[in-house]
Amino acid sequence: MFQVKSHTVVCSLHFDESSVEVYELTQRRFLKAGAVPTVFNCWKDKPHLYRPSKPRPENILQKKKKELSKEKEDCDELSVETPSENNINCKDVADAGTKIEASETVELQNQFLLEHSSLLERRLEKLTQEHGKVKLELSKALKEKALLEFRIENLKTVDYPFYTGFPSKEVFDTVLALVDPGESGENVVLLTQKDSVNVLEGQKKRKPRKLSPANQFFLFLCRTRVGLLEIDLARRFNISIGTVSTIINSWANFLYLRLGSMNIWPSGEMVNTTMPNSFKEKYPSTRVVIDCTEIKVEMPSSLLLKSQTYSNYKGTNTLKSLIGIAPCGSLTFVSQLYHGNISDREITIRSGFLDLDFEKGDSVMADKGFDIQDLLDKIGVKLNIPPYLGQYGQMTANEVKLTQSIAAERIHVERAINKIKKLSYI
Numbered sequence: 001m002f003q004v005k006s007h008t009v010v011c012s013l014h015f016d017e018s019s020v021e022v023y024e025l026t027q028r029r030f031l032k033a034g035a036v037p038t039v040f041n042c043w044k045d046k047p048h049l050y051r052p053s054k055p056r057p058e059n060i061l062q063k064k065k066k067e068l069s070k071e072k073e074d075c076d077e078l079s080v081e082t083p084s085e086n087n088i089n090c091k092d093v094a095d096a097g098t099k100i101e102a103s104e105t106v107e108l109q110n111q112f113l114l115e116h117s118s119l120l121e122r123r124l125e126k127l128t129q130e131h132g133k134v135k136l137e138l139s140k141a142l143k144e145k146a147l148l149e150f151r152i153e154n155l156k157t158v159d160y161p162f163y164t165g166f167p168s169k170e171v172f173d174t175v176l177a178l179v180d181p182g183e184s185g186e187n188v189v190l191l192t193q194k195d196s197v198n199v200l201e202g203q204k205k206r207k208p209r210k211l212s213p214a215n216q217f218f219l220f221l222c223r224t225r226v227g228l229l230e231i232d233l234a235r236r237f238n239i240s241i242g243t244v245s246t247i248i249n250s251w252a253n254f255l256y257l258r259l260g261s262m263n264i265w266p267s268g269e270m271v272n273t274t275m276p277n278s279f280k281e282k283y284p285s286t287r288v289v290i291d292c293t294e295i296k297v298e299m300p301s302s303l304l305l306k307s308q309t310y311s312n313y314k315g316t317n318t319l320k321s322l323i324g325i326a327p328c329g330s331l332t333f334v335s336q337l338y339h340g341n342i343s344d345r346e347i348t349i350r351s352g353f354l355d356l357d358f359e360k361g362d363s364v365m366a367d368k369g370f371d372i373q374d375l376l377d378k379i380g381v382k383l384n385i386p387p388y389l390g391q392y393g394q395m396t397a398n399e400v401k402l403t404q405s406i407a408a409e410r411i412h413v414e415r416a417i418n419k420i421k422k423l424s425y426i
């Protein structure tokens with residue numbers, strides 16, 4: 001049941017003109033006080049004051065269909081009332097109208113599709129041009145970024161001796177091919193302490209490596225040749241410090257296995273060919289210049305190891321090694337590390353130095369601590385060492401000259417040891 005509420009309204013067409021008051025200034029219409037609706041047949045007698053809405057485009061087709069159907073009905077009635085041979089077939093007329101309507105619809109659709117396809121083609125062409133520009137800019141940016149990266153591919157020719165120790169890129173590539181790390185570095189096992197357990201259990205899965213084998217070798221050389229710190233290498237190669245440490249340790253083990261088995265002991269003919277004139281004049285039979293060096297280590301917690309690694313000469317815990325160079329300055333012998341309390345004589349025996357391919361008539365130059373003449377006599381090799389102080393605690397003039405002469409040539413082995421400790425011997 002209809003109920004009048006506070007928001008109920010009544011249309012103005014239900015009021016008589018005498019109930020309406022027009023405001024002269026704005027021509028707005030207002031109801032007079034006490035006006036009551038008295039007109040109720042306004043929707044039949046009077047037209048609507050509001051403008052009807054424009055029919056939608058899709059309703060035009062419906063309107064045409066109605067007209068065509070009405071014409072068809074009229075034609076059907078006409079054909080029944082006045083049949084004749086000359087009368088027009090209404091069915092054909094209706095079919096023709098339907099065909100005309102369908103053709104117009106198809107034509108409109110085709111026109112719309114053509115316009116839409118041309119618009120899409122223009123958009124596609126524009127997007128293709130923009131994609132080409134973006135691709136070109138991105139490629140250019142990537143090339144510029146690649147040139148700024150610290151990689152072996154971007155290293156200049158003049159920088160090879162400084163960073164790698166090799167005179168040219170060809171020598172670097174030759175050494176890399178000699179050690180053969182593999183096409184993707186598969187011959188170099190990059191392991192941490194945690195990974196080694198998984199490898200033993202057969203659970204380790206290899207991950208793709210960010211650096212190529214050439215760049216890993218380059219990183220290792222930057223550490224050993226130039227002495228760059230790990231944090232610096234991490235920033236240069238855009239990797240973590242842990243990865244840098246893993247690469248250095250892994251490549252050190254890999255190169256030890258590859259190069260450690262190679263014989264670096266030169267033949268007597270090669271030593272004589274490369275011997276400097278100072279050696280030829282004074283000590284032409286010199287085959288090798290030897291000396292021991294010590295490397296300081298942390299104090300072990302074990303009392304036995306603490307006593308074994310303590311060096312009276314250095315006054316601290318050390319590891320000791322025997323180094324040998326040819327008269328030309330190249331390294332020819334490097335022993336493993338021994339406890340710091342071992343003597344020079346003992347390290348010479350244990351290191352296998354006496355088993356090298358000496359020839360009779362060769363001589364070894366060393367410091368006073370190498371009391372190994374009796375050992376060298378067995379293989380027919382002479383020992384050149386500075387003379388000891390006489391019984392009066394003073395050297396003769398000839399002994400002083402001999403000491404200076406040997407020291408002038410033996411200093412080269414100390415320089416080589418210093419370069420090794422400073423990671424700049426390559």
